[in-house]
């Protein structure tokens with residue numbers, strides 16, 4: 001069962017065991033557990049990354065491994081803490097070797113089944129920030145990661161803001177400072193769209 005403060009999304013509320021026991025794609029065979037979205041159900045901002053890695057699979061919370069720790073520092077730079085926001089993944093089970101491309105069924109099924117209803121149930125949600133090309137592809141199909149990082153789109157319900165994935169800052173060698181800065185700028189754009197930051201103070 002999901003802890004009640006993390007339960008959101010109509011199907012998650014009415015039948016949480018369907019989520020924790022999901023076998024809609026082949027990833028269930030290798031997971032330690034399904035990793036639900038986590039955070040504040042009154043959040044105005046949600047972040048959507050790709051899929052759980054090893055740490056997330058073991059502990060059951062998104063973005064707590066090395067990329068997540070990097071992401072915490074990026075949030076800190078704009079005065080946001082993870083308890084203020086919603087954190088989720090496009091896919092909720094860890095793919096072997098963290099290679100989601102090898103399991104196309106997961107990306108074809110998991111977001112519609114679990115991410116969309118979860119985001120839809122966050123009543124205060126104003127902005128979704130997509131971290132990287134996988135989550136970005138859900139709202140900006142066909143765009144490359146570098147293009148997604150500078151895109152924004154109003155769906156009518158929320159504004160979707162593109163960003164690099166925090167792991168890109170970990171693995172991009174000498175460029176990491178500028179990737180960190182680009183992610184911070186995407187978060188600042190999201191704060192402006194969510195009316196949490198005045199444009200005048202956005203440096």
Ligand code: URA
Pocket residue numbers: 049050051052053056061062063064065067068089167
């Ligand atoms: N951890 C997550 O929860 N998601 C990612 O995309 C990467 C690491």
